[in-house]
Amino acid sequence: MTLLQIEKIGKSFGGLRALNDVNFAVNNGETVGLMGANGAGKTTLFSIIAGHQPPTDGIVRFKGDQMTGKRPDQICHAGIARTFQIVRPFARMTVRENVETAILFGGARHASNQPLEIRAKDILDQVGLVDQSEMPSGALTLSGRKKLEVARALGTGPELLLLDEVMAGLTPAEVAKMLDTLRAIKADHKLTIFIIEHVVSTLSDLSDRIIVLHHGVKIAEGTPREIAENKDVRTVYFGGDDT
Amino acid sequence: MTVLRSDLAFFAGLAILAGFGLSVGSLFGTYWVIVALNFAMWIALTQSWALFSGLTGYISLGNVVFYGLGAYTVAVSFKVLPLWVAVPMGGLVAAVFALMIAVPALRVRGPYFVILTFGISELVKYSILNLETYLGKSSRLLFGAPSAEAVLYTMIALAVASSVLMRLVKSSTFGRGLVAIQGDETSAETVGIPVTRFKVMGFTLSAFIPGMVGGLMALRSTYFEVLQVFNPFISFTIVTMAIIGGSNDARGPILGAAFLVFLSELLWSSAPRLYMILLGAFLIAFVLLAPSGLVGLLRKYGEGHSK
Numbered sequence: 422m423t424l425l426q427i428e429k430i431g432k433s434f435g436g437l438r439a440l441n442d443v444n445f446a447v448n449n450g451e452t453v454g455l456m457g458a459n460g461a462g463k464t465t466l467f468s469i470i471a472g473h474q475p476p477t478d479g480i481v482r483f484k485g486d487q488m489t490g491k492r493p494d495q496i497c498h499a500g501i502a503r504t505f506q507i508v509r510p511f512a513r514m515t516v517r518e519n520v521e522t523a524i525l526f527g528g529a530r531h532a533s534n535q536p537l538e539i540r541a542k543d544i545l546d547q548v549g550l551v552d553q554s555e556m557p558s559g560a561l562t563l564s565g566r567k568k569l570e571v572a573r574a575l576g577t578g579p580e581l582l583l584l585d586e587v588m589a590g591l592t593p594a595e596v597a598k599m600l601d602t603l604r605a606i607k608a609d610h611k612l613t614i615f616i617i618e619h620v621v622s623t624l625s626d627l628s629d630r631i632i633v634l635h636h637g638v639k640i641a642e643g644t645p646r647e648i649a650e651n652k653d654v655r656t657v658y659f660g661g662d663d664t
Numbered sequence: 665m666t667v668l669r670s671d672l673a674f675f676a677g678l679a680i681l682a683g684f685g686l687s688v689g690s691l692f693g694t695y696w697v698i699v700a701l702n703f704a705m706w707i708a709l710t711q712s713w714a715l716f717s718g719l720t721g722y723i724s725l726g727n728v729v730f731y732g733l734g735a736y737t738v739a740v741s742f743k744v745l746p747l748w749v750a751v752p753m754g755g756l757v758a759a760v761f762a763l764m765i766a767v768p769a770l771r772v773r774g775p776y777f778v779i780l781t782f783g784i785s786e787l788v789k790y791s792i793l794n795l796e797t798y799l800g801k802s803s804r805l806l807f808g809a810p811s812a813e814a815v816l817y818t819m820i821a822l823a824v825a826s827s828v829l830m831r832l833v834k835s836s837t838f839g840r841g842l843v844a845i846q847g848d849e850t851s852a853e854t855v856g857i858p859v860t861r862f863k864v865m866g867f868t869l870s871a872f873i874p875g876m877v878g879g880l881m882a883l884r885s886t887y888f889e890v891l892q893v894f895n896p897f898i899s900f901t902i903v904t905m906a907i908i909g910g911s912n913d914a915r916g917p918i919l920g921a922a923f924l925v926f927l928s929e930l931l932w933s934s935a936p937r938l939y940m941i942l943l944g945a946f947l948i949a950f951v952l953l954a955p956s957g958l959v960g961l962l963r964k965y966g967e968g969h970s971k
Contacts (some may be wrong), residue, residue: 472856493853503854511847513912522844525837526856577855 422449424581424613425470425501430479432465432637440637443479447581452607452614454628455646456621458657461634463617466504467583470615471503472496482579488661500526502579504570506586506617510558510562516569517541517554520576529578541576547609548572548602564595568602575606579605582607584616588623596620598628621658625649671831672721674914678827681918685820689813689943701816701884703925704823709898710905710917711826715833716870717895717903718911720863721846721897722770725899726785730758730871732894734878736792739804739888747810751818751879757867758875761788766864773849782896789894795889803889815884820878826873830914842866843912904943908950910957919958 425447432440440462447453457463468474469482472493481644483486490497512517520541522528533540543552548568553561558569574582584603588596600623607614618624624631626647633641635656641651648654685704691696709731712882717724743748769780796802809815833839841862844852853859882888901924909920924943931939954961 444824473850473853490856493850494856494858497854497856504849505851505854509848509851511851513843513847522840522857523841523855528856571849573855586819 423447424505425615426480426485427470427480428480428482430466430469430481431477432462432469432474433477437608440469440476440634442621443634443637443639444634445642447613447638448610449613451542451629452616452627453540454624454631454645455615455617455634456624456631457634460636462637463634464585466634467503467585467617470496471501494526496586497526497577497579500528500578500580501583502527502574502577502581503583504585504587505575506589508563508566508570508571510561510566510569514558515555516550516558516561516565516572517545519558519569520544520572520617522636523573523576524578527577527579529569530536532578544572544575547575547606549598561586564591567591567599571602571606573609579612581615584614584618586617587620588655589619596623603627621649674831675828678824678918682820682824684963686817689816694812697812697816699925699929700876701819703811703921704816704819705877705881706822706871706901706921706925707828707918708819709902710909710911710921711823711830712870712873713915714903714906714911714914714917715826715830715864716811716842718906718916719834719846720866721970722773722867723778723903724781724918724956725903726783726896727870727874727902728896729781729785729788730762730790730874730895731878731898732785732890733758733761734787734875735888735893736878736890737875738879738882739806742804742806743808747883751876751883754870754879755875755927758878759872763864763868766867770860770863770867782899785894785896785899787892792894794827795891802886804838805887806898807886809883809886812884814826815880819880822873822876822880827914827918829869829873830917833866833913834914838862838865865934904947908946908957911961912956913959916957916959917964919962923958 423446427443427445430440430443436530442509443466455463465474469476471489472488476489483501486499488499511522514522518537521537524537527566542551542554545554548571550565550568550572553565561569571587588599591599603614606612616627630643631645631648632639634646635657640653640657641648643651685700688700709727713724715729716722734757737754737757738750742755745753765784768774769777842859845859845862849859853921867874878893905920905924906917908923909918910916927942950957
């Protein structure tokens with residue numbers, strides 16, 4: 422079943438065409454990777470799906486309903502959560518309060534009548550942050566803050582999780598741990614994951630399918646193996662003149 | 665359970681303070697009625713400011729506009745409407761005005777919001793000044809206003825109401841949303857907070873009590889003069905009290921107002937210049953050394969003791 426449908430999405434910033442006629446679908450239960458060089462339009466696409474930027478053309482559908490034109494909070498309530506590449510914790514709140522806030526306002530706020538604190542701790546436990554629950558969110562390390570982004574997104578009770586480079590800047594050991602975490606939460610929360618990642622091997626490891634953007638255009642879509650063998654992708658990644 | 669106990673302590677403290685304020689006239693005489701009135705007024709104004717600016721981080725430097733509109737409402741309707749209608753009406757006018765300017769004003773953040781709120785308050789001041797000149801009124805006298813005691817009692821009620829409101833909002837889901845907006849507005853939207861609606865609601869709510877305070881103060885001074893009522897110094901004092909007391913906790917505005925009111929009582933008549941210098945020095949010291957204000961110091965001290 423199609424969960425997320427991207428139809429003819431285009432986005433212009435003045436004269437710059439950041440996305441052009443992008444079409445694809447993400448199916449229920451899949452993990453789909455989004456790959457592309459810097460400036461390929463990956464984060465812009467996430468911002469359009471989450472409602473932070475309106476597209477210039479095209480429609481985003483989630484479970485058949487049109488999301489384009491809705492506010493970010495409405496899209497959150499529809500069941501889409503995102504993390505930010507540049508982490509954005511709530512300042513002046515502890516780690517636990519950050520997650521509690523997401524539970525309090527997210528789409529799944531009435532899903533359970535367990536105390537807020539316990540629900541938050543459960544999620545923090547899953548991402549490996551429970552020991553830092555009472556720390557101010559600003560005091561976390563980068564890896565901690567990336568985990569908090571994931572925890573807060575989970576707190577809203579999403580069906581679709583948009584992960585924007587949650588492993589960038591982490592050590593190999595931390596990346597391995599994050600991969601395990603993502604697999605575990607995917608199974609546990611019955612999630613569909615749409616993930617941006619720079620490191621091709623990490624993305625291939627995790628994804629059922631990969632979509633490749635280049636200068637705002639989708640140039641390839643397929644299984645990790647198909648993508649690795651795709652000529653256009655190889656040209657862009659290994660033979661092209663832009664990294 | 666600790667939350668409950670601290671709530672109890674807060675409300676008990678507030679009740680004692682209010683009771684003391686109510687009996688200050690019979691205990692110490694008329695002079696202290698004026699001091700108590702001043703104190704209650706600044707609590708109500710600063711508490712209302714903290715409700716929006718303290719929680720969301722949208723620093724308003726124009727809150728005098730709500731006070732002024734309330735005063736103007738009461739002055740204009742004096743002897744036309746009964747006071748128990750006119751004073752709440754002043755609050756209502758201020759709140760409606762806040763609602764009208766909220767959507768455009770709250771699109772900007774940081775220094776732009778600060779300047780914008782200041783600009784709006786000046787704009788309203790000069791608009792009303794011109795309106796009054798056009799109507800041929802240089803000032804309005806309010807003959808037969810109620811006694812200082814009656815004004816004091818009402819003001820204490822407003823100080824208590826604003827403190828209780830701040831406390832309730834702070835611990836509510838709505839308050840959590842406002843604090844999240846301060847933490848990161850984009851993240852707030854992303855986790856499902858209707859950011860615009862919350863900001864508009866908070867801003868409007870924070871205007872109501874200052875409008876009533878302005879109406880009461882017009883009755884207290886028995887005349888209405890635009891430049892005096894819309895004096896930007898009122899806005900500055902509110903922010904100063906919030907910074908010194910701390911503005912993300914209902915205790916902060918009370919402490920800040922107490923600190924400045926009594927400092928000014930101590931020095932205003934004997935050494936007015938020294939008062940202004942000290943005020944500046946304290947402001948700098950708090951901004952640099954204790955950004956969470958007196959309430960932050962209190963919390964630290966408390967934590968030190970419980971360890």
